[in-house]
Structures are given as structure tokens and as C-alpha cells.
Amino acid sequence: MRALQVTRLSEDLGGVELRDIPQPAPGPGKVLIAVRAASVNYPDLLMARGEYQMKPDLPFTLGGDLAGEVVAVGEGVTRVAPGDLVTAIGIGAFCDCALMPEATVDPWPEQLAAPQAAAFGAAYLTAYVALVERGRMQPGDWVLVHGASGGMGLAAVDLAKALGARVIATSTSDEKLDEIRRLYAPDQVINIRSGFRDKVLEITGGKGADVIFDPVNGDVFDESVRCVAFDGRLLVVGFTGNRITSIKTNLTLIKAFSVVGVRAGEYFRRFLDRRPRATSALQELVRDGRICPHVCREFPIEDWKSAFGLVAGRQALGKVVLTL
CATH class of the missing domain: 3.90.180.10 (Medium-chain alcohol dehydrogenases, catalytic domain)
Incomplete structure (x- = not known):
């Protein structure tokens, strides 16, 4: 073969x-x-x-x-x-x-063609672990999704919207942001080429993002620290950016936010009983037409x-x- x-x-x-x-x-x-x-x-x-x-x-x-x-x-x-x-x-x-x-x-899921079904598993399970299991996302939360044009990022936008969050999607391409808006209707989009901290604070009324989905790290992570809400969750999902960064712990104390690592595959290997729950929840959303890769x-x-x-x-x- x-x-x-x-x-x-x-x-x-x-x-x-x-x-x-x-x-x-x-x-x-x-x-x-x-x-x-x-x-x-x-x-x-x-x-x-x-x-x-x-x-x-x-x-x-x-x-x-x-x-x-x-x-x-x-x-x-x-x-x-x-x-x-x-x-x-x-x-x-x-x-x-x-x-x-x-x-x-x-x-x-019978609602999905073969290419969509192949695109469903890892991206949406990662988004679920990040947002629901690790990020404790609630309906009405402001969720900032970096790398929103990538497979995981786009899944996070789709899932967060389906679960009732208010979503800010970011990219460095206006063309991709237009397409993301057409596909999944995030509440706001930001081209982050010239930064995003002030725009996030303006959109959220000065509060900041309750949950930040970050598959990029580097400069994006550094600026995310400046616009995460008090008691927020900054989710480290990957490292596609220019470097792996670090953080001054006094910042986590002042704003009482958490930096949370997300590794979905290992998460389910260690907590076998949690995978069926996540899979069932996602497949129900597919059946109801609320998410689609x-x-x-x-x-x-x-x-x-x-x-x-x-x-x-x-x-x-x-x-x-x-x-x-």
C-alpha cells in the first residue's frame, strides 16, 4: 500500500x-x-x-x-x-x-463529507479541550482567537460561537478576515499587523478578553498578556510564531489571570473518561448544524x-x- x-x-x-x-x-x-x-x-x-x-x-x-x-x-x-x-x-x-x-x-458524522470529516477530529477536539475543559468558557464570555485562519483557530471560532461566546477573530490578512466573517460570523475581527491590545480593550469596554486562544505565542502572547481580563484564561495551544516566550509572574498576580497549557492528545490519554463526553458534545453540534469544519x-x-x-x-x- x-x-x-x-x-x-x-x-x-x-x-x-x-x-x-x-x-x-x-x-x-x-x-x-x-x-x-x-x-x-x-x-x-x-x-x-x-x-x-x-x-x-x-x-x-x-x-x-x-x-x-x-x-x-x-x-x-x-x-x-x-x-x-x-x-x-x-x-x-x-x-x-x-x-x-x-x-x-x-x-x-453522516452530515460531513469525507474531507470535512477528516478535518473535524483533531481541530475541534483541541478547540473543545482548550475552550471548555481548560478555558472554562461560558456563554457571553469575550473570546479572543489568534491564528483564526488556521485549522485549529477556525475551529475555535466556530465552536466558541456555537456555545454562545462573543468572539474576536484575529489574522494578519484582511482577505482571510473577510472570509472568516462570511463563514462563521465572529462578533469582531482584528488585523493584528499593527497590534491588537487597544482594539481588544475598546471592543470589550475596557475589560479585556475572558479567554484567549493562542496557537501563535511569541509577540502575540506578549501583547495578549496586556489585554486579558481579570480572572481570564490565556490558553497556550501552540508555537507557530517567531519565538517561544516567557512571562513575568507579577503580571499574573496583578490581574489574577491564568496561563493554561493545552495539549489535547495527551489530555485524553491521561483522562480517558473525558474523551467520550467531548466527542459526544461535538457530534451533537454537528448533527444540529451548529458547527462545520x-x-x-x-x-x-x-x-x-x-x-x-x-x-x-x-x-x-x-x-x-x-x-x-
Whole structure:
């Protein structure tokens, strides 16, 4: 079968290649899925470069987010059976048949086409963990979403709006902000090229944002500290910006706000009982038509370089998906 694998770590992704490898067989607790679509996430690029916190042994298959049909199940698997349409999250999605742990396999929401279903899992589960589980977001809260044009950011805008928050979406592109406004109707948008602190304070009546979703870090984090509300939650979701920053703890004391780390995958590995609740809540929102992932481009897996280029160049709005 075909698999997009990393054979050596390389800054320019020169160690990534589409290879023919044997189809795996599912062992205990594993599910073999014929992949129909798989979404490209920024961590895929980091893993290919050796810059991600998770470093699989070489060679390994990239991809962590898919939609497909169950082909076979291993011993002890009870939640799914061959023929079921599912989504799944785990390393090794960019291939014809992916092997995934049963715990990360969920029903494919019938309202979503394959590319949308592939774009749903990781982005929306991360947004849910960030906003609901870690951010304690409430209806009426002001939620500032940085990197709103990316897959996770756009999911956060969509989910926050669906749950009754007042959303401020940020980007460095007026064109992308116009599209975000069309897709998900945030309450306000801000082009942050010339800063955002004063605009956030003005929008919120001087209060600041109750919850800040930050997948960027660096300069964006530093300025977010200046416009977070008293008792607010500043969510550290990623590091796509210019540097990893630090904070003076006296600022957290003065405004009594929390800096909260968000790592959804590890969160659910440690708290297994919480994943079904999150998945159920998200799937109900999909069924009710209140949330829907946005896929901006689809590419056949043979054209993976174009897909990766869009993500690396931050040209995409929402998700880029590989089809098989």
C-alpha cells in the first residue's frame, strides 16, 4: 500500500516520500482503516523536521487525522466493526490503510463529507479541550482567537460561537478576515499587523478578553498578556510564531489571570473518561448544524508537496486535506 513516510529528518522536507509498504494487520486494541481523506496539520511539518515533541523512530508514516472505513479490528475491539465509517486520530494517517488505537476512533458524522470529516477530529477536539475543559468558557464570555485562519483557530471560532461566546477573530490578512466573517460570523475581527491590545480593550469596554486562544505565542502572547481580563484564561495551544516566550509572574498576580497549557492528545490519554463526553458534545453540534469544519483545498496524496506548501506558507484558510 502507499504511505507518505519520513525516512530522514530534514528542514526542507527532503526526507518525506511516498513509498510502497506492506499493509499492517491490527493487533490487540487496534483498528485498520481504509483511508478516504486525511487532513494536513502543522505538527506534520514539525515532525518531518524533527521539531515536534513526539519523535517516532524512522521511518514513520505522517498524518494524524483521517476519515475512512474500518477494514479489520484486533482482539478486544468492541466499539467498531468492519464496514463502519469512522474518523480517527493518531500517527500514520497518510496511507491507504491506517492502523489506529480503538480509543481514538469515533463514528463519522453522516452530515460531513469525507474531507470535512477528516478535518473535524483533531481541530475541534483541541478547540473543545482548550475552550471548555481548560478555558472554562461560558456563554457571553469575550473570546479572543489568534491564528483564526488556521485549522485549529477556525475551529475555535466556530465552536466558541456555537456555545454562545462573543468572539474576536484575529489574522494578519484582511482577505482571510473577510472570509472568516462570511463563514462563521465572529462578533469582531482584528488585523493584528499593527497590534491588537487597544482594539481588544475598546471592543470589550475596557475589560479585556475572558479567554484567549493562542496557537501563535511569541509577540502575540506578549501583547495578549496586556489585554486579558481579570480572572481570564490565556490558553497556550501552540508555537507557530517567531519565538517561544516567557512571562513575568507579577503580571499574573496583578490581574489574577491564568496561563493554561493545552495539549489535547495527551489530555485524553491521561483522562480517558473525558474523551467520550467531548466527542459526544461535538457530534451533537454537528448533527444540529451548529458547527462545520471548513476545508479550503483538497489534493490527491500524490500531490502532497502542494498541500504541505500551503500549510507551511500559511496560505490556507481552515484545513488542507489529502484524498486517497
